[in-house]
Amino acid sequence: MKAEVKKTIEKYGNDKFRLMDILIDIQKENGYIPGEAITQIAEDFEMSEVDVEQTVSFYHFFSQKPTGKYAIFLNNSVVANMMGRAEVAATFMKELGIKFGEVTPDGSAGLFNTSCIGMNDQEPAAIINNRIFTRLTPFRVKEIVRDIREGKDVDEMNVQDWGDGENSSDLIRSVVSNNIRKIGPVLDRDFTAGQAIEKIIKLKPEEVIEEVKKSNMRGRGGAGFPTGLKWEFCRNAPGEKKYIFCNADEGEPGTFKDRVILTERPRLLFEGMVIAGYAVGASEGIVYVRYEYKYLEQHLEKILQQAREANYLGKNILGKKGFNFDIRIQFGAGAYVCGEESALIESAEGKRGEPRDRPPFPVEKGYHDMPTVVNNVETLCSVVKVILKGGEWYKSFGTNESTGTKLLSISGDCKFPGVYEVVWGFSVNDILDMVGAGKEDVQAVQVGGPSGALISPDEFNRTLGYEDLATGGSLIIIGKNRDILSGIVLNFMDFFIDESCGSCSTCRIVPTLMRNKLNKILNARGTQQDIDDLTEWGKILKASRCGLGQTAGNPILSSLKNFPALYEEKIQKNKSFDSGFDLNAAIKESAKATGRIPNF
Amino acid sequence: MSKPIIATTSLAGCFGCHMSVLDIDDRILELFELVEFNKSPINDIKKFTKKCDIGLIEGGCCNSENVHVLKDFREHCKILVSVGECAIMGGLPAMRNGIPIRECLEEAYLNGLTVVGNEERIIPNDPELPMLLDRVFPCHEVVKIDYFLPGCPPRADLIWDALVALISGDEMKLPYEVVKFD
Numbered sequence: 122m123k124a125e126v127k128k129t130i131e132k133y134g135n136d137k138f139r140l141m142d143i144l145i146d147i148q149k150e151n152g153y154i155p156g157e158a159i160t161q162i163a164e165d166f167e168m169s170e171v172d173v174e175q176t177v178s179f180y181h182f183f184s185q186k187p188t189g190k191y192a193i194f195l196n197n198s199v200v201a202n203m204m205g206r207a208e209v210a211a212t213f214m215k216e217l218g219i220k221f222g223e224v225t226p227d228g229s230a231g232l233f234n235t236s237c238i239g240m241n242d243q244e245p246a247a248i249i250n251n252r253i254f255t256r257l258t259p260f261r262v263k264e265i266v267r268d269i270r271e272g273k274d275v276d277e278m279n280v281q282d283w284g285d286g287e288n289s290s291d292l293i294r295s296v297v298s299n300n301i302r303k304i305g306p307v308l309d310r311d312f313t314a315g316q317a318i319e320k321i322i323k324l325k326p327e328e329v330i331e332e333v334k335k336s337n338m339r340g341r342g343g344a345g346f347p348t349g350l351k352w353e354f355c356r357n358a359p360g361e362k363k364y365i366f367c368n369a370d371e372g373e374p375g376t377f378k379d380r381v382i383l384t385e386r387p388r389l390l391f392e393g394m395v396i397a398g399y400a401v402g403a404s405e406g407i408v409y410v411r412y413e414y415k416y417l418e419q420h421l422e423k424i425l426q427q428a429r430e431a432n433y434l435g436k437n438i439l440g441k442k443g444f445n446f447d448i449r450i451q452f453g454a455g456a457y458v459c460g461e462e463s464a465l466i467e468s469a470e471g472k473r474g475e476p477r478d479r480p481p482f483p484v485e486k487g488y489h490d491m492p493t494v495v496n497n498v499e500t501l502c503s504v505v506k507v508i509l510k511g512g513e514w515y516k517s518f519g520t521n522e523s524t525g526t527k528l529l530s531i532s533g534d535c536k537f538p539g540v541y542e543v544v545w546g547f548s549v550n551d552i553l554d555m556v557g558a559g560k561e562d563v564q565a566v567q568v569g570g571p572s573g574a575l576i577s578p579d580e581f582n583r584t585l586g587y588e589d590l591a592t593g594g595s596l597i598i599i600g601k602n603r604d605i606l607s608g609i610v611l612n613f614m615d616f617f618i619d620e621s622c623g624s625c626s627t628c629r630i631v632p633t634l635m636r637n638k639l640n641k642i643l644n645a646r647g648t649q650q651d652i653d654d655l656t657e658w659g660k661i662l663k664a665s666r667c668g669l670g671q672t673a674g675n676p677i678l679s680s681l682k683n684f685p686a687l688y689e690e691k692i693q694k695n696k697s698f699d700s701g702f703d704l705n706a707a708i709k710e711s712a713k714a715t716g717r718i719p720n721f
Numbered sequence: 722m723s724k725p726i727i728a729t730t731s732l733a734g735c736f737g738c739h740m741s742v743l744d745i746d747d748r749i750l751e752l753f754e755l756v757e758f759n760k761s762p763i764n765d766i767k768k769f770t771k772k773c774d775i776g777l778i779e780g781g782c783c784n785s786e787n788v789h790v791l792k793d794f795r796e797h798c799k800i801l802v803s804v805g806e807c808a809i810m811g812g813l814p815a816m817r818n819g820i821p822i823r824e825c826l827e828e829a830y831l832n833g834l835t836v837v838g839n840e841e842r843i844i845p846n847d848p849e850l851p852m853l854l855d856r857v858f859p860c861h862e863v864v865k866i867d868y869f870l871p872g873c874p875p876r877a878d879l880i881w882d883a884l885v886a887l888i889s890g891d892e893m894k895l896p897y898e899v900v901k902f903d
């Protein structure tokens with residue numbers, strides 16, 4: 122173990138800021154991170170063991186106990202459940218003879234839950250030893266378990282056809298489908314690598330920023346910050362080194378468009394990073410990719426290598442003296458909060474993904490405390506087109522406030538789930554038509570993932586854009602036969618509770634209290650008081666440090682606002698107060714432990 | 722008008738909150754002028770003999786007995802006040818809430834370093850004993866609580882001011898020092 126750990130540490134240049142990579146390798150090699158490894162790392166880096174351990178314990182895909190030779194992570198997102206996860210989960214449990222969170226006695230397989238893995242258009246899906254298995258059925262599960270028993274390699278377990286496009290290329294070989302349903306100016310194939318770089322090296326960095334500003338384009342990661350302005354801030358911030366981060370954490374349940382870009386248009390993305398690097402004066406770029414997309418690693422590395430060979434990356438790029446820029450890929454290890462830009466930076470520095478206090482913002486003090494731009498995958502891709510065709514051209518799409526196009530990840534109850542590039546300004550109704558969802562069959566649409574809004578048919582005429590319904594691009598269509606409270610809202614609340622980094626007391630506590638209240642209402646013990654409490658308590662969350670906590674009450678608040686009847690029909694009308702306390706339930710465990718029969 | 726009637730109890734608490742009531746010093750004489758006490762450890766009345774106006778609750782609920790007493794208070798008192806951290810949040814006793822009750826009992830009666838005797842390895846199970854709850858509950862998760870007085874214990878002045886406000890019906894003064902906890 123000692124030698125193995127030493128070798129891994131050396132592989133990453135004895136750099137303690139690369140702790141994530143070191144741990145990812147150890148986890149992969151052993152199926153868990155043994156205590157000795159933690160001791161060894163702490164010793165080598167002269168850190169305390171708890172400092173290493175706090176990183177290990179923070180991430181979902183790191184484990185301090187063996188996870189089995191085959192570690193099965195079955196998605197339990199809302200859409201997975203809609204698409205039949207329950208039977209798939211039951212079959213896994215039955216065939217393996219274990220429950221979720223357990224490993225078979227012979228150590229061959231472990232079964233775990235995981236939140237949305239970015240495959241909402243092909244659920245139920247699971248990750249087994251970094252390979253993706255989509256569209257699972259009970260039958261397919263039986264086959265997989267049989268293969269596990271035979272000790273087959275995961276790469277040989279895929280009997281379905283490989284997915285479309287690059288998914289079937291040698292370096293990916295995955296059953297994942299792209300499901301690109303609509304192509305617009307950004308996804309358009311009218312791009313060859315190097316084109317935009319040729320153009321910018323003839324411009325001054327300020328001119329590049331000017332062009333981006335002219336396009337009025339806003340970040341596609343959710344917050345919608347003007348991209349040109351962000352770059353300008355970073356360019357003007359003092360610092361001897363600057364960094365460009367691409368945020369490919371894509372953790373908001375329901376989005377998967379960045380996955381499709383990473384699969385089909387990585388050259389476009391990398392070119393966008395080079396442009397950002399030139400504009401800002403950065404020499405290093407880091408793509409922070411969620412662990413769930415680890416299966417794309419070799420593919421991405423190869424394309425980076427090709428770019429280096431063509432001198433799109435490296436020193437004196439395309440002959441431009443002093444223009445040096447290279448990109449490395451940093452994988453996460455399973456934590457939604459790491460999509461928040463300052464948490465992402467913390468994580469890339471090998472620490473717990475805990476958001477920083479802001480200000481200072483990353484553009485002033487980011488990675489290694491140096492000025493850093495963090496941009497979403499789609500933002501960086503769009504920038505390339507802005508450079509190639511001009512800010513004016515870009516502005517000709519969309520609306521005043523929301524220029525250009527948006528990639529939507531659409532899933533749920535519709536005929537054609539997948540990725541759609543649409544110009545801003547479409548109404549929800551338009552989208553429903555486009556994806557083959559009959560209005561009479563749709564009960565609600567979740568716009569922008571759990572942190573967004575659940576809207577009712579009354580609002581389907583609202584338009585997507587920063588003026589009205591802002592969204593990072595996730596749309597989940599919820600059919601008439603779905604139970605919104607128990608099937609969707611509860612799942613989203615669990616998601617936020619699991620993913621809170623725990624730093625703010627508001628975010629750590631209030632969502633749990635709200636979920637408990639929701640459960641009370643679902644158990645027919647609620648009163649009007651509980652509904653009032655939910656509304657009031659939800660407001661407290663705004664005091665949280667980052668967007669996760671600030672929006673963690675939204676599943677309840679937004680369903681309460683738009684579907685009040687769902688709550689009202691479940692509360693007790695004849696009571697003004699019910700604590701929900703049940704003495705018999707409250708002594709259940711203790712009665713068992715003492716062998717007593719309740720005496721009241 | 723007859724004097725308002727007060728009842729108090731200590732559930733899963735340390736009696737610190739009651740000590741804080743006594744800490745109002747000589748105002749205790751004034752208090753006895755203002756109010757009449759019913760069930761309370763202060764005068765050792767064990768059972769409610771009449772309906773009360775105000776019930777002060779110290780401590781949360783850690784066993785079935787606490788639950789019964791609390792419900793009894795709710796029935797007999799017009800206004801219930803959770804006094805102190807334990808009543809409001811569970812307090813120190815709630816530190817066991819993260820540990821399964823079986824483990825707590827085994828640690829206390831079977832495996833703990835300070836366990837002596839108990840050769841038969843018995844976890845107390847006499848039917849006369851109250852039954853432990855699986856976790857410690859704050860009072861408002863069991864019955865409706867009307868007011869909360871924070872602190873561990875709430876300082877005597879706060880208790881005094883609260884009582885006076887409840888009795889007089891005037892609004893209570895809550896200066897910054899009283900509600901800041903750092």
Ligand SMILES: Cc1cc2nc3c(=O)[nH]c(=O)nc-3n(C[C@H](O)[C@H](O)[C@H](O)COP(=O)(O)O)c2cc1C
Pocket residue numbers: 339340341342343344345346348368369370371372373457458459460461462463495496497498500501667668669
């Ligand atoms: C909890 C949380 C999760 C986030 N996840 C992502 C994400 O997965 N991808 C992303 O691009 N931005 C995410 N963001 C937004 C980022 O903080 C940041 O605003 C964004 O990456 C900036 O890029 P842009 O300007 O190109 O939009 C998240 C924010 C929060 C609060």
Ligand code: SF4
Pocket residue numbers: 458475476620621622623624625626628629665666667668669670671
């Ligand atoms: S709001 Fe939640 S996730 Fe964000 S910093 Fe606070 S505790 Fe962490």
Ligand code: SF4
Pocket residue numbers: 733734735736737738739779780804805806807808812813872873874875
């Ligand atoms: S709040 Fe403090 S003083 Fe009051 S019972 Fe609890 S521990 Fe004792």
